[in-house]
Amino acid sequence: MSGSNLELWKATYDAETQDQLNDAYKLWCTDYDRDCVQGMGYVGPMTACRMLDTYLESPESRVLDAGCGTGLVGQVLSKHGYGRVDAMDISKDMLQVAKEKDVYNKFFQADMSEPLEVLNDDTYDASICVGTFTYKHVGPEAFNELIRVTKPGGYVCFTIRDGAYQEYGYRKRMHELEADNQWELLEMAKQDYLIKEGVTAKFCVYRVGNC
Template sequence: MAANQRTFTDVQRTVLSAHKESTTEDKMSFYDSWSELYEQDMMILDYRAPVMVAESLAAVIHEDRDKALVLDVACGTGLVAKQLQRFGFHNFHGVDGSQEMLELARSKSIYQTLQKCVLDSELLPASSDSYDVVVIVGALSGGQVPFAILPELHRVTKRGGFVCMTTRSNTSNQLYKKQLQAVIEEMEQNGLWERITVQEIEHWEKAIAECEAEQGSTYISGTIYLYRKSRN
């Protein structure tokens, strides 16, 4: 089907087909094959996470945005960096497990570096204490990036830098979300980072699963976790 004829039902079919993928390798192949339609399909889903995350970060980072070095983890085609640019952020490094998503991100000439990195077997390709801001948007959920990555996100962030993470709050992601929050809170209790804001966003994107969607008119909610790495 031509890209300009995509409907909500087409998007629903595509995304639900990915739920059948079992291994990380399968999931990366799914993103490779979806890459060309990804942005158009996310517009059909009214996916608001990149805008909301950029607004959240801009609300707490007021100075030297142009100097801040940002790592966009699971950057996909670059939607998050594009939104952050609107607020004056300019220095982006990106990593993702899908080569085709990375190629689309590369074509936008927003990122200074882009690297392929599959996050379940590999560590982030970055030194410790390197980034002013680390973001991971739309990728912390069951079957995608495991929450075991959180210490890695923390490791590569500079002391006093920000880590911004999102997850979806729909029914099928509840267990993952609970486990993710437990790790975030444990790291907070251990003094690794402090909570800046945790925002529940009611209209995250249109619901896909049949039990949650009514002809694309129902939204699922999502959460943005913004933390600051301790200075000591």
């Protein structure tokens, strides 16, 4: 990764506002895939999609890729045969790159830190969120909205970067939602995330409750 792009990567973790985060991704979006996958060994999308695929009954399942970025998750799901995947991200520039991959049906620009008013209740058979629950991005409050837009009995699959997992209250909120029968933990594993950087993450799959 070039020095300037390394600074952009760091800027996404140092952003204090959503505008600063958007500005960093606007400058980085065209080089993001190369820098992450080739430069840092980003394997989060492949691992998470494999996990979700073991639970979904059919490639006809309707899936929301929340925090889709440039569409790396959508590409992997497409290779698994999924053709009913919608994309959502806060960055219009990242969404534009995702559109060029031609693996999504619908596109939504929305902030996962806020209520997702663009999406109806019980719309998706599964939601997947990779790379978004991390430093200075989206906090645990977004779990509620992923549950809301996913059908009862459907699945919510996500990653949480180690470090942020311990510091940002994700596990506390996960436990609260479990205690409230909003969802049931099916699988949680610590796996490689950015191999070349030595970074790991928690990979989780929950089943949405009937509350």
